[in-house]
Amino acid sequence: MLKNSLLLIALALTGLVALWGIIDTAGLAGFSATLTGVLFTSRSWFIMLSVSLLLILSIWLAFSPYGKIKLGKDDDEPEFSTVSWLTMLFAAGMGVGLLFWGTAEPLSHYKVILNYEDDFRAAEHALFITNFHWGLHAWAIYAITGLVMAYFSFRRGFPNLVSTPMIAVFGQRLWTRSVGWLSDLLAIYAIAIGIGGSIAMGVFQIQSGVESLFGLSDSGLWLAVLIFAVLCMAYILPLMVDLSKGMATLSNTAMAIAGGLMIFVLLVGPTFFMMSGIIGSIGDYFSRVIPHGFKTYAFFDEKVTTWFQSWTLTFMVWWFAWAPFVGVFIARISKGRTIREYLLGVMVVPTFFSIFWFGVFGSVGFFEVLRLDAAILDVVETNINDITFFVLRYLPLSNLTSVATVLAAFLFVVTSVVSASFVLSMFATGGDLNPPTKTKIIWGVILGALGLVMILSNSIDAVKSIIGLAALPFIFIVLLIVMCLLKALKSEVV
Amino acid sequence: MMSLENVIDTLLNIWVFVFIGVLIRLYFKKDSDGNIAGEQESNRDT
Numbered sequence: 001m002l003k004n005s006l007l008l009i010a011l012a013l014t015g016l017v018a019l020w021g022i023i024d025t026a027g028l029a030g031f032s033a034t035l036t037g038v039l040f041t042s043r044s045w046f047i048m049l050s051v052s053l054l055l056i057l058s059i060w061l062a063f064s065p066y067g068k069i070k071l072g073k074d075d076d077e078p079e080f081s082t083v084s085w086l087t088m089l090f091a092a093g094m095g096v097g098l099l100f101w102g103t104a105e106p107l108s109h110y111k112v113i114l115n116y117e118d119d120f121r122a123a124e125h126a127l128f129i130t131n132f133h134w135g136l137h138a139w140a141i142y143a144i145t146g147l148v149m150a151y152f153s154f155r156r157g158f159p160n161l162v163s164t165p166m167i168a169v170f171g172q173r174l175w176t177r178s179v180g181w182l183s184d185l186l187a188i189y190a191i192a193i194g195i196g197g198s199i200a201m202g203v204f205q206i207q208s209g210v211e212s213l214f215g216l217s218d219s220g221l222w223l224a225v226l227i228f229a230v231l232c233m234a235y236i237l238p239l240m241v242d243l244s245k246g247m248a249t250l251s252n253t254a255m256a257i258a259g260g261l262m263i264f265v266l267l268v269g270p271t272f273f274m275m276s277g278i279i280g281s282i283g284d285y286f287s288r289v290i291p292h293g294f295k296t297y298a299f300f301d302e303k304v305t306t307w308f309q310s311w312t313l314t315f316m317v318w319w320f321a322w323a324p325f326v327g328v329f330i331a332r333i334s335k336g337r338t339i340r341e342y343l344l345g346v347m348v349v350p351t352f353f354s355i356f357w358f359g360v361f362g363s364v365g366f367f368e369v370l371r372l373d374a375a376i377l378d379v380v381e382t383n384i385n386d387i388t389f390f391v392l393r394y395l396p397l398s399n400l401t402s403v404a405t406v407l408a409a410f411l412f413v414v415t416s417v418v419s420a421s422f423v424l425s426m427f428a429t430g431g432d433l434n435p436p437t438k439t440k441i442i443w444g445v446i447l448g449a450l451g452l453v454m455i456l457s458n459s460i461d462a463v464k465s466i467i468g469l470a471a472l473p474f475i476f477i478v479l480l481i482v483m484c485l486l487k488a489l490k491s492e493v494v
Numbered sequence: 495m496m497s498l499e500n501v502i503d504t505l506l507n508i509w510v511f512v513f514i515g516v517l518i519r520l521y522f523k524k525d526s527d528g529n530i531a532g533e534q535e536s537n538r539d540t
Binding site: 038039041042046113170476479481483486487 | 506507510
């Protein structure tokens with residue numbers, strides 16, 4: 001392990017960020033906010049152009065003759081049935097983020113858009129923007145990163161590393177080795193910070209759920225730290241023993257709870273209103289999604305540009321932070337599928353699921369705002385972590401649904417940290433598919449420390465800036481490896 | 495006179511333009527000596 005310089009530097013880098021955050025949380029959050037502000041201002045056009053081009057490229061690849069190429073040898077068959085594969089894709093995309101933002105995001109946009117449009121148009125537009133953030137563009141980033149990994153790993157037989165495409169296409173040269181090494185390091189860094197943010201979001205969500213269930217008001221940091229300690233205990237054990245099948249069960253359980261929650265809310269809430277919202281947003285989304293990807297709000301006032309930076313740009317960069325992690329996972333389960341099947345499955349199915357999810361949880365929020373009262377909008381302003389539980393309290397069996405939400409959030413975070421520790425250990429040990437337990441536990445501890453830093457910041461905005469800063473360099477790496485894929489595809493006979 | 499903000503903005507964008515240029519140059523570069531071409535044969539059934 002001591003001979004592995006990548007592992008040591010990655011551990012030192014992420015460890016230092018964690019240490020800085022624990023000693024001076026406000027300092028790290030302020031530094032990240034300032035730097036991401038500068039970078040977002042000058043690079044907003046490049047971020048939007050990149051994600052739009054990745055989406056257009058993915059659609060082109062799916063329908064081009066390259067779509068027939070298999071991610072594996074020509075006679076390889078898919079390892080999983082299509083239904084299992086799609087379920088696992090759901091699980092990958094259905095993290096704690098959807099639970100957290102289900103109602104909170106559409107309502108946050110609504111509050112801003114209301115300054116410029118009528119209330120019903122603002123609701124419609126808020127739902128569109130939310131679907132835009134979680135839809136095809138997000139999944140195109142994951143899909144194309146996973147495609148590069150799967151292609152070079154399963155079809156060409158190279159190790160499953162971010163640096164692989166450069167070395168495979170351009171050979172062992174000084175620049176490919178240096179840039180490749182740096183890419184592996186930045187991928188590790190982006191994953192670690194991204195998962196740290198996910199831990200914090202999960203803890204904030206569970207904390208609000210516990211407060212709501214036990215009638216606690218403003219429990220402060222002690223409850224968050226207590227929940228964090230329980231989470232750490234829950235994920236360290238699976239890192240010590242091989243529980244791959246058990247983890248898949250936990251992940252599927254979390255998925256089933258979340259799916260059940262969505263169906264329950266759809267049935268007991270204002271069903272006609274939600275179904276109308278969903279159908280309307282499907283049409284709205286697909287009619288505007290591609291042009292909207294090029295929208296940069298260049299000529300709008302500062303309020304709009306700040307909103308654009310703190311939402312659209314942050315989310316797009318956030319997907320880049322998660323891309324190496326989710327990409328490796330979806331690549332792993334997609335061996336034996338054609339590029340066409342892979343791209344359409346990864347992009348279209350989760351997008352429809354997200355539209356349904358936000359259609360249900362967003363519409364139930366809008367129902368309260370437009371038909372009853374606006375108290376819910378005050379909660380968006382004062383305690384965004386509580387919004388999911390606030391909405392559930394309007395519906396029957398709210399204690400049961402709140403417990404289900406807390407349980408799903410807990411399981412999502414545990415499975416994410418265990419999987420991320422595995423992927424980080426794999427990257428840091430040169431693509432070893434069975435990394436040493438010691439390395440996995442070290443990563444588990446570092447991820448926990450990063451999560452603690454973000455919890456101590458006690459602000460979801462600070463979490464977003466810290467993740468944004470880690471993920472920004474990764475945009476360049478994704479574009480570089482995609483170029484390698486296109487170059488490699490030229491040698492395929494189709 | 496250019497403010498510091500403008501200078502930083504210009505430098506950041508120059509980096510982006512240079513990066514895009516390097517990507518295009520690498521894509522069209524002919525003498526890549528990676529081993530993908532050799533591996534390709536073994537992957538095909540025919």
